[in-house]
Amino acid sequence: MSKHRVVIIGGGFGGLNAAKSLKGADVDVTLIDRRNFHLFQPLLYQVATGALSPAEIAFPLRVIFRRQKNTTVLLGEVTDLDVNARNLILNNGEAVPYDTLIVAAGATDNYFNRPDWLPFAPGLKSIENATEIRRRILLAFETAERELDPVKRKAWMTFVIIGGGATGVEMSGAISEIANDTLHRDFRRIHTKDSEVLLIEGGARLLATYPEDLSASAEEQLKKLKVHTKPHSMVTAIDADGVEIKVGESVERIHSKIVIWAAGVKASPLGKLIAERTGAETDKMGRVVVEPDCTVKGHPEILVIGDLANFSHDGGKPLPGVAQTGIQMGKYAARLIKHRLQNQPYKPFHYWDKGNMATIGRAAAVAEVGKLHVSGLLAWAMWLTIHLMYLVGFQNRIVVLLQWFYSYATFNRGARLITGNKDQLTPVD
């Protein structure tokens, strides 16, 4: 009799941890991803701001599973799902049969039905986007240096970040440090310290999911970095020359050549496919509503985990879209499968909230661990330690540590390259 076949879609935090936790289990695992690497998304903003190189936060899936004999990695894209025959269909027409399917396809940027804004305001969801954002930021200063018209020059030195969540806070802090610390002696005609960094937030405060005191602390720390925070600001238009925002009843136009989108995410389009094929419900972000054991209603053989899942059995509101959710659900999925193989029941999934942290800049961060709220240097040290710990690959850890040490000592950034020739950004999803 052939072994129980577990097929996992996605090599992010959820899929990776599910596959790793099935090491040694009496199953055949197939991990399918469109990319050949696991990407450590929490540090992607450091690629976008020239602090790290792409390869330093990415690790080949095949290397991770080289010695895990029961696991096969396939580079491929899922185009359909046959729930009756229990087959996944890939873009080359190949059918991949499964006994248990784990869908961990993650999330993508949400432009809230304004896909036309994408070329003017790229988000931070892929390596390609990160190097494109890096290109735009660095090219902006270069163009300003050559621009003689002061109005146009100002637009090249005005950076707008849309969305005051963790990504927006991290990006705006980092861009301000580039302007004030990294580049300030490198130009002859412009003063990079004259740059303006604006962080646009629709709600009343930054980091809305954090406690209020940490939101206030983040705003204070950003202010020290000269980031201008604009709360209660709804974006009403984005084009090649800037952003239009509505604050209360007044409409304001910001002239800017560099706009970055960090306003929210939605589920991968695979969520819709799963829902169509299984009759599962999706929420307004396109996430699949799952049962207490992360399975799809009526399909115990299909699990949806991580950012793609709406899991609301732990306190009523969906779990946050953070790495920990994916990691814990991935490990849970593996344990559930192992119990089933032994015909043993298994307890429902329970999320253990280990806390939240966002970095703002040099020695600046906020962290919430249980009832403990930490700001500044200590939070930053915690952030550095935890991110190094979770980064996959011993070599990556050493190199990233070295790059951070170097950046800290010199204010420089190791990957200040303008590469690529793209004029238009195309969606990666």
Add this chain to the structure above:
Amino acid sequence: MSKHRVVIIGGGFGGLNAAKSLKGADVDVTLIDRRNFHLFQPLLYQVATGALSPAEIAFPLRVIFRRQKNTTVLLGEVTDLDVNARNLILNNGEAVPYDTLIVAAGATDNYFNRPDWLPFAPGLKSIENATEIRRRILLAFETAERELDPVKRKAWMTFVIIGGGATGVEMSGAISEIANDTLHRDFRRIHTKDSEVLLIEGGARLLATYPEDLSASAEEQLKKLKVHTKPHSMVTAIDADGVEIKVGESVERIHSKIVIWAAGVKASPLGKLIAERTGAETDKMGRVVVEPDCTVKGHPEILVIGDLANFSHDGGKPLPGVAQTGIQMGKYAARLIKHRLQNQPYKPFHYWDKGNMATIGRAAAVAEVGKLHVSGLLAWAMWLTIHLMYLVGFQNRIVVLLQWFYSYATFNRGARLITGNKDQLTPVD
């Protein structure tokens, strides 16, 4: 009275060394490049083969000249030259006046009037091309893993490198090591060791500019790496399915999905512009024929150096297109300018041949230093040392050393990423 204005086109080995050697001189230096970094081209093949990240072999020009007060860096592209008004025209219409002009715009791939071959056989002249080649090599193995038709699978595992110079030798050795040492335990369906690496050379031997015994040694060392060398082979066609070569009177078709061009270079298009504006002669590779002091005939205020120059006053044949030519000419150009400012005559340029070296693989290389011919481990150790020495940036040296050490110890490669979505390669020149 305003200072003597030196304008330098190109931040490669020639332009960089000219500008650096003018440090402290009583001149205003403007260094113009299309890119914001100096690229260490000799290690570009290591980016193309996943051993290094782009940022590790590139260094921002602005950082290099941060403390050199007499030097301004401009990101820009030269579109015209007004020799009477002594103005360079940039792509934004800006005119940059000069008293002395140093043109160090380098070389690009030469497809010998077959630009239609470019999309099927990218060359190794830019970071974009290198990451595209990396993408094609890694994607080939991934596609082979999913391909069931044995004939098609074989084409995905057949790598053709055209041109048996240093770049071709380095690329073919590195690709063979990827197949045999790096990936051989990573796939489940294919045996990456079954890959075929073919090095196509039009002439009788590899490394034609090296002594015959070193050519023979290189061929021997490549053979140990299972690279199949095909001398006397003229390429007659390249398309999406492979290469057609003519060996003597017989025509052979090689089915291959990955073809890399290393068959030769030609001068940057700026050579033609210089010739048209000054009446200078160019050779058949588009290089500007220069006087014994690297100036253009009739225009002592214009110097052409590095790969863009045909300098034939040192033994009759043009100097080789290697880093040393650019470095030495750059330093010479600076000294010539300093002498002129003192109204002192200066001796003609003389090339000091420090030797040649090409690496083949792990502990495999050839080197010619004066009358000394070295092969194998010793040549490889020399190659490593010299390349680390010449790499710009302390941090880059440390990181590259670390990556090499890691690769040597583990056979792995730190930058095994498939990135980019390009289906077509566009020329960078």
